[in-house]
Amino acid sequence: MKNEPLYQQIKNKIKEQIQSGKLRVGDRVPSEKELTEKFHVSQITTKNALAGLAEEGIVERIKGKGTFVCESSLTTSIRQPNKPKGLIGLILPSMKTRIEQEFVNNIEKYVSQTGHNLIIKITRESQFEEADAIEMFREMDVKGMIIFPTEKETYNDAVLRLTLDKFPFVLIDRYMENILTYSVTSENEAGTYEAISYLINKGHKNIGLISPIITNTVTHERARGFENAFLKRKTTINKNLWLTLSFNEIAQSKTPKLIRDFLLNKPEMTAVFTMNAELALYTHLAISSLKKEIGRKIELLTFDPLGISGISFIKQDIAECSKKTVELLLEQIEGTYKPKRIYVPVELKISESVEILETIIT
Template sequence: MKELSSSIPMYEKIFNETRSLIETGVYRSGDKIPSEKELADAYNVSRITSKKALDLLAAEGAIVRMPGRGSFVSPDSPDGPRPGRAASAQTAERAVPAAKEKMIGLVLTDFSASYGTRLLYSMEEFTRKNDCFLVLRRTFGDQASEESAIQKMRGLGVDGLIVFPAQGEYFNAEILKLVIAEFPLVLIDRKLKGVAAASISTDNAEAAALAVNHLFELGHRNIALLSPPPRDTTAIEERIEGFVRAHADCGIAADRGLWMNDITATLPDAFYASNIEQEIQRIAEHLESHPDITAFFAIEYYIALLAKAAAERLGKKVPQDLSIVCFDSPTLNVGEGYLFTHIRQKEEEMGRLAIESVLGILAGTQPAAEVRLPAELVPGSSTAAARKG
């Protein structure tokens, strides 16, 4: 196994060492060099990393890649040695970023039918259109896993990173290091307060106000907010801000006594049957304690599912007895499943802009910027006029 102590990316280390073996004649014209798998095993890296090193050698003209047969040292041209033999180390350094295909790392908590799947499809489509590769790692909301994923992505030699940060009181140290090092980075759904890092998110405050105003139009006034603990998570904070602002704009008091902003069962590291049952029971008890509640505003889709289950446990019908509006919902075909009235985020556009931003930062043509996208309200089966009396 090769020594991994070098601070340079592993694909560049493999590129430089293989290139040196060609220049010094260890591998001669026409010789077959180790395969992607052999290099990956020798350096204890993934095949993505070894492939990138071989692609760089091929782009420089040092080797010829033949599908189904392997990679071979290029023959010398009639006018002199192949480019790899006479090039200096400085030329090799310049050759690395000149490769056509780039790798973009994506680190996210998780994805589901309600949110994330369309985002991924969009990112994959636009990386493919731009001759890039997308490398994915899920963290399931754990900040230690997030730090490890970022470190490993850097080790793979990714050219830029898109990060959907885990919820927590602070951003992890690896994200801050990326910002300080001016590494091409785009944050999804969150922003770094006071730090000039590129971010792309929904205008959560406006979107939340849109949902609440829909309930107001239906005659609801006693609306309970259901959310996870904000814990300095900008998306949740902004949705709560939009909820409060919508009340203020309409001259309606937002009764915080109706809120439940400590729901944890839907967080990635706590989504277990026992926790889910406990939260359903808590919401049911909250409803019993506050019989004047006519609607729930759920910060996310899975909390809306908990609220619906709690209401039905008490014999209440949605939406006749209780309306529910939420952020996100799976895309359903006609007659398939239950569609909540929900805020639909522009995941496809968010994915496209994230890829374009990373590539723009890499090319030096686009500064780090904060982008906020509007959302739309999608009427479903979970809202109706407020009950009388």
Template structure:
């Protein structure tokens, strides 16, 4: 069994509590301030603040703005008056939660709205939100998780790095039943909470739309799936839609090795290589009338490849994808599947609070799937029979 390091704020809390109980600090004595404790223990002010708030919540100290924190004097409570005592009691019991968020990266196409939603929820509940980006690198992700746990976060929201396996740090959290919610992916064979789009249903919805437009030769463009559940589900939805419409899936029309959109790979040489790859694919498979991109930036590369071949979108080739940033009036807009990032953020935060509060596990959902909305833009049209 893996063991988690005790949060620093708990160590600090226990040390001060021990000093109070042993008489090092007597009733009415001032205990060190957040700044003094921070310097003494070489920790952050957030850590010392949380430790002092825990002591106040337990009724061991009284925090007085502008003066400091003092060991509580029970004998003087009556002199303070019932209103002041009640006010101090409520203040002492408020210990803001710290929520850690580890995400690969984000931009306007996906991630920004999700973070905004989570941030809104934490603000409404007076929580601290600490954000770390992993850039899709497992080592950075593991380091970020370790640091946040050591800092003393009360729960973690993790958008796992795109890899063939989940990091050891995530597995530690799961095995130790630490409050954790995964976003966009789920652990196969391991019971942990996750919130994501219904990628099977969304891909099926998008593919059905293309099939209804008359497209029968649809190229599917994806990065290497590599056991990434979101991509596997999108491929499954694509296949299901064909089966339901009685259309044979031609896997020769797929490209499943687009690599420039992988974390840390979005560079001009890699992008150019993938555009050329799509161009060659269209030349080698002239029957293709539509391309379904698993990601927004792959759709942009497909659009460029079509244009460089002297063809038009959507007259010669229709293109659709998952996700797209907001567009302004008059701009070209891709047809895309919009994930409900606002609702996703709300669900993630709600489940994390339930796990943190140790609510009945039977009523805490393990896997939440959200519908995606089909947004029809300028990049798709009924099929045109090629001469």
């Protein structure tokens, strides 16, 4: 109401966001400063609004961290309701990496907000399991599927059939290059281009690449970004510094030794870029195993955080990828079928104390 005090109007706006599900239990509420800028009011007004919500038990104010939606009669009433709208199937190759776990967490959050329930099937990198999961979900009459394809050279025929049937589904992380489907992926090419440009600008000329065999859209785009960083500077690329590993060579029992041998045989290499965090970990292990030998420095940079301080990486926006994926799936469930490919920006995160891994190479 226009006659209400300004702080009360702001309180009501925040309550509306909670009631609509836009803000859920545990979510951070905009700060006093953010609300001041948004509503063009004084900070005293926004402070009173948040204080009022806290008094009603709707939010909790934590000093030094912010204001968060907490369990209350308001939030409890939101989550009870209506009968679930149906099931959404999520198929992914594993849940062993932090990235995959983040995808599951965010996808479940956004699916839940639509009123659907999420069920998950892990394929363990098997296309047979992937096909069985698709068939199982169809028999369960799911409303739609989100598929994180297995890391193989070709796409599953079962995925192609979903396309032909116009069954609601979205591919996440990669897409089918010659077949138009709904898909959401990160800006792999642009992110890799920025990362390699950063290394070149630092003076690195001999930059290695460690990658799975380059067969799918993710590896193709990242390889292209690597190449373009050199081509746009009219600098020669030494592809003898590229190590591509077959899928059965990527394992903790094999990969570190393969990378170690590769590094020993490339004494000119001063930096290395890995396609993903798993290969970055194996590269880090390989480099560490060489520390006692006489040699040189190698800078490691990777796609996705490795979880080891001092190593720079390209950060994907998993929350935005997940949100866009659910939005595209809902669009199909509601009757619209206009396949599209969405690219979500990434960010190069340079460590404040870049760890130059010292390796002694004979």
